[in-house]
Amino acid sequence: MNVFKFGGASINSIERIENVGKIIKSFGSEKILIIISAMGKTTNALEKVVDAFFAGNQKEALDLFEAIKNEHNYVLQQLIKKESSSLKDFYTEIEWLLHDKPVRAYDYYYDQIVCCGELLSTALVSAYFNEIEITNNWVDVRDILRTDNNFRDAIVDWDFTKTKITETIVPLFEKTNLVLTQGFIGATDENESTTLGREGSDYSAAIFANMLNAKSLTIWKDVEGVMNADPKEFADAQIINYLSYNEVIEMAYYGAQVIHPKTIKPLQNKQIPLYVKCFLNKDLPGTTIDNKVAHNLPPIIVVKQQQVLLQLSSKDFSFVGEAYVSKLYELFAALKIKPNLTQNGAISILCCLDDKPDKIEKLALSAAEYFDVLVEKNLTLLTIRYYSKEKFDELTKDKKILLTQQTTETIQALLH
Numbered sequence: 260m261n262v263f264k265f266g267g268a269s270i271n272s273i274e275r276i277e278n279v280g281k282i283i284k285s286f287g288s289e290k291i292l293i294i295i296s297a298m299g300k301t302t303n304a305l306e307k308v309v310d311a312f313f314a315g316n317q318k319e320a321l322d323l324f325e326a327i328k329n330e331h332n333y334v335l336q337q338l339i340k341k342e343s344s345s346l347k348d349f350y351t352e353i354e355w356l357l358h359d360k361p362v363r364a365y366d367y368y369y370d371q372i373v374c375c376g377e378l379l380s381t382a383l384v385s386a387y388f389n390e391i392e393i394t395n396n397w398v399d400v401r402d403i404l405r406t407d408n409n410f411r412d413a414i415v416d417w418d419f420t421k422t423k424i425t426e427t428i429v430p431l432f433e434k435t436n437l438v439l440t441q442g443f444i445g446a447t448d449e450n451e452s453t454t455l456g457r458e459g460s461d462y463s464a465a466i467f468a469n470m471l472n473a474k475s476l477t478i479w480k481d482v483e484g485v486m487n488a489d490p491k492e493f494a495d496a497q498i499i500n501y502l503s504y505n506e507v508i509e510m511a512y513y514g515a516q517v518i519h520p521k522t523i524k525p526l527q528n529k530q531i532p533l534y535v536k537c538f539l540n541k542d543l544p545g546t547t548i549d550n551k552v553a554h555n556l557p558p559i560i561v562v563k564q565q566q567v568l569l570q571l572s573s574k575d576f577s578f579v580g581e582a583y584v585s586k587l588y589e590l591f592a593a594l595k596i597k598p599n600l601t602q603n604g605a606i607s608i609l610c611c612l613d614d615k616p617d618k619i620e621k622l623a624l625s626a627a628e629y630f631d632v633l634v635e636k637n638l639t640l641l642t643i644r645y646y647s648k649e650k651f652d653e654l655t656k657d658k659k660i661l662l663t664q665q666t667t668e669t670i671q672a673l674l675h
């Protein structure tokens with residue numbers, strides 16, 4: 260058995276959905292669990308629905324949702340001749356909610372509304388597969404993947420989910436070759452929908468691969484494979500054909516937009532190889548990620564924009580020892596902030612963070628109880644793994660370097 264994950268870009272047009280059908284047909288009677296994201300930019304569009312609803316703009320929320328419905332209905336009509344009602348129940352679920360007034364927290368509504376992106380996309384693709392005689396079983400993953408109620412960043416209940424997969428998905432594969440379900444979403448023990456964090460469907464796919472003891476996980480993308488830099492920014496970006504789990508975890512940690520950072524652990528734990536392949540040309544080799552150490556890697560470049568530097572200094576010239584550092588990390592945990600880089604000095608701590616304005620403001624305010632706080636915005640964090648001095652100089656030329664940090668493998672510079 261294998262697990263495939265198709266991202267939103269792979270189904271964002273009629274041709275691309277047809278292409279997914281062709282890819283699946285080319286695998287004949289192999290058993291495949293297929294995880295699909297929301298179509299195109301649907302998740303972003305649904306976020307706008309949530310914002311409007313939560314701000315009390317019911318009409319705007321319903322209009323925005325209507326546009327999402329139209330888009331899905333159009334695609335469905337193009338792909339399916341028969342009259343199909345497969346999406347209506349999901350629409351109704353959301354519209355009911357939108358007719359209410361918000362009384363619970365934002366994150367709760369976010370998950371109840373945003374989850375419909377993957378329900379719609381998978382129902383649509385499943386109906387299309389039936390149309391072209393690819394027999395498949397559609398599963399609502401909310402009956403399988405159990406999480407806590409930490410909405411928008413829910414933690415998976417590993418034991419419950421494993422039992423459900425063993426009881427329901429494994430027997431399903433005795434009767435069928437293809438099971439189609441959603442990434443990114445789950446549900447609590449009270450049947451409330453939850454999400455695992457943006458781009459979380461890679462992680463869902465890895466969870467299924469782990470629990471089904473899959474032979475491999477393939478993530479189908481619109482690029483040839485994992486590149487050493489963002490090809491939109493670096494014309495000489497090159498594909499890397501082999502990477503280790505370790506390397507990918509590091510790349511994701513430093514902010515490379517390759518694969519959701521949580522994806523690797525479930526695969527590594529069971530030594531399941533991960534293939535990153537191009538859905539536009541399935542015969543390209545792509546990237547293989549497994550336990551083997553890759554040699555002669557090119558410099559791997561990650562650029563994170565919109566960075567903030569927080570300089571926290573002790574108020575009375577005392578050393579910033581463990582007590583201060585742990586206070587700061589308590590604040591990070593409370594605000595769910597992950598610093599991208601920190602550097603400690605005698606009487607100050609520097610930290611570089613993503614610029615999420617409300618979080619940064621809260622952090623700066625809370626930290627002001629213990630420190631003098633300075634905030635500098637609009638910075639860029641450059642990370643190079645397997646760097647050379649020449650590469651570093653080339654990429655930092657004409658830029659003001661605010662701080663650097665380096666190990667033998669990795670160099671990071673915060674740039675103005």
Ligand code: ASP
Pocket residue numbers: 266267296297302303376442443456457458459460461
């Ligand atoms: N649809 C979700 C998102 O855009 C999850 C995913 O695609 O992985 O973040």
Ligand code: MG
Pocket residue numbers: 266267268296458
């Ligand atoms: Mg995606």
